[in-house]
Amino acid sequence: xxxxxxxxxxxxxxxxxxxxxxxxxxxxxxxxxxxxxxxxxxxxxxxxxxxxxxxxxxxxxxxxxxxxxxxxxxxxxxxxxxxxxxxxxxxxxxxxxxxxxxxxxxxxxxxxxxxx
Numbered sequence: 001x002x003x004x005x006x007x008x009x010x011x012x013x014x015x016x017x018x019x020x021x022x023x024x025x026x027x028x029x030x031x032x033x034x035x036x037x038x039x040x041x042x043x044x045x046x047x048x049x050x051x052x053x054x055x056x057x058x059x060x061x062x063x064x065x066x067x068x069x070x071x072x073x074x075x076x077x078x079x080x081x082x083x084x085x086x087x088x089x090x091x092x093x094x095x096x097x098x099x100x101x102x103x104x105x106x107x108x109x110x111x112x113x114x115x116x
Contacts, residue, residue, distance in 0.1 A: 002026035002028045002105050003024075003025045003026055004022055004023070004095050004097060004105055004106065004107035004108075005022065005025070006021065006093070006094075006095050006107040006108060006109065006110040007021050007110065008021050008110060009093060009111045009112045011114075011115065012085055012112075012114055013114070013116050014087060014114055016085050016114070017082060017083045017084075017085065018082045018112060019079055019081050020036065020079065020082070020110060021077055021078075021079055022034075022036075022077060022079075022095030022097075022107055023075065023076065023077045024076045024077070024097055025076070028097065028099050028102075029099050029100065029101055030099065030101075031053055031097060031098070031099055032052065032053055032098045032100045033051065033052045033053065034050070034071060034095070034097050034098070035048075035049060035050035035069070035078075035095075035096045035098075036048045036049050036069060036078075036080045036093055036094070036096070037093070037094045038089075038091035038092065038093045038112075039092050039109075040091040045094065047060060048060050048063055048067065048080070048093070049067055049069035049080060050069065051069045051070070051071055051078065057069055063089070066082065066083050066084045066085075067081065067082050067083070068080070068081040068083075069081075078095060078097075082112070085112075085114045086114060087114045087115060088114075089114050090112060090113050091111075091112060092110065092111050093109065093110050093111075093112050094106055094108075095107035
């Protein structure tokens, strides 16, 4: 059974930093892409950052230059380093994994709150 375990969320002041982690366990096969999405109250879930197996990254415009997605293949973990956080970054952040074959997997979500 494939499981995604997220960690690293919390409360941070504006301008602060957090690093989210998402560990993938179970037999998932080869991975096409991994990513982080977020959903703020009353809004749709949106892609924040994506990383393909070939190393291509893409970021939502508001987070470019502030967020960095990376992956540790040995640990089967994907990270999201978030710097210069703003109140508008407040949301539940979800890890997403797209295998080459089969269904897409989601983490349970981790709350990020940016507030003074």
